[in-house]
Amino acid sequence: MWWFQQGLSFLPSALVIWTSAAFIFSYITAVTLHHIDPALPYISDTGTLAPEKCLFGAMLNIAAVLCIATIYVRYKQVHALSPEENVIIKLNKAGLVLGVLSCLGLSVVANFQKTALFAAHVSGAVLTFGMGSLYMFVQTILSYQMQPKIHGKQVFWIRLLLVIWCGVSAFSMLTCSSILHSGNFGTDLEQKLHWNPEDKGYVLHMITTAAEWSMSFSFFGFFLTYIRDFQKISLRVEANLHGLTLYDTAPCPINSERTRLLSRDI
Template sequence: MWWFQQGLSFLPSALVIWTSAAFIFSYITAVTLHHVDPALPYISDTGTVAPEKCLFGAMLNIAAVLCIATIYVRYKQVHALSPEENIIIKLNKAGLVLGILSCLGLSLVANFQKTTLFFAHVSGAVLTFGMGSLYMFVQTILSYQMQPKIHGKQVFWIRLLLVVWCGVSAFSMLTCSSILYSGDFGTDLVQKLHWNPEDKGYVLHMVTTAAEWSMSFSFFGFFLTYIRDFQKISLRVETNLHGLTLYDTAPCPVIDERTQLLSRDL
């Protein structure tokens, strides 16, 4: 059995691979058509102009669904491993809410381009990166609470390093973007897709975009740490029939049918 066939380890793997593919394909298309500069454009800039914005939006919507599934499985796993520890239960629920909000933000970023509906796009970015960062932080605390009883210290330290990486990237991005969009470097920067080294604010722009890409990579790394955990969990669907037919008759007891969430024959 291959590693990705064990449990639900394919979920975080698929999430990272699919999202990376969305970024790469959109970037290649945008650069090939000269819609953005090759040197570190904003991630969302690679999905601003047609046709790449269609690809960007469709693929990120699927990524959001994969992300919700991954976050839910993680929630169920932690709940099953620590069903009676109050602090873990509360943190686990908080992580679920934060994760879903982050996925909602990802969908907003995918469907509302910054040159069209800037407020909606920025709101989505704040949800994606802001709630996503908090989700990583909460999951790292959970890892600390669960070691060494549930898993080793190594997992906690890896996730902690990824959270620090994410935090440094977020701080750099917020600081530089706040200065860049303060108005001292122009008033139409939102619509600007091409930058030259001699442009005012070019260095700040490059630092901001580099920090954005770096932050995304920290997210990828964090979800990859779920692979080993997800090898030890599977979900099943339980079907409860209230009758042997679909007519409006009194319900009668029937045998419950239980199947795996995903068949191994697929």
């Protein structure tokens, strides 16, 4: 049996591969059509103009669904492994909420281009990166709480390094972006898709875009750490019938039906 056939390990793998493909295909299309500069554009710039924005939006919507599925499976796994730990239960629920909000933001970013509805696009980006960073932080705390009884220290340290990487990238992006949009480097910068080295604020722009890509890579790395964990889990769906027909109103004892949803049990 291949590694991606074990448990639900294909979920985080598919999430990272699909999201990376969304970025790569949109980037190649945008550069080929000369809609953006090849050197470190904003991720959103690769999905601003047609036809790449159609590809970008469709693929990121699917990525958001994969992300929600991954986050939910992680939530169920932690809940099953630590059913009576109050601190872990609260952190686990907080992680689920933060993760879902981040996925919602990803869908908003995919469907509201910055040149069309800048406020909505920025709101989606804040949800994606802001809530996503907090989700990573909460999951890292959970990893600390669950060691060494449930898993070793190595996973915690890897996730901690990825969170630090994410934090440094986020700080750099926010700082340089705030300075760049302070008004001292021109107006309507959100409409600008082509930058020249002679342009005012070019260095800040490059640092901001590099930090944005770096932050995305830290997200990819974090979800890849789920692969080994997900090899030990599967989900089942259970149908509980409350009557002999779909029109019965009185409760009736009927045998439940269980169907394996994906792969094996925990």
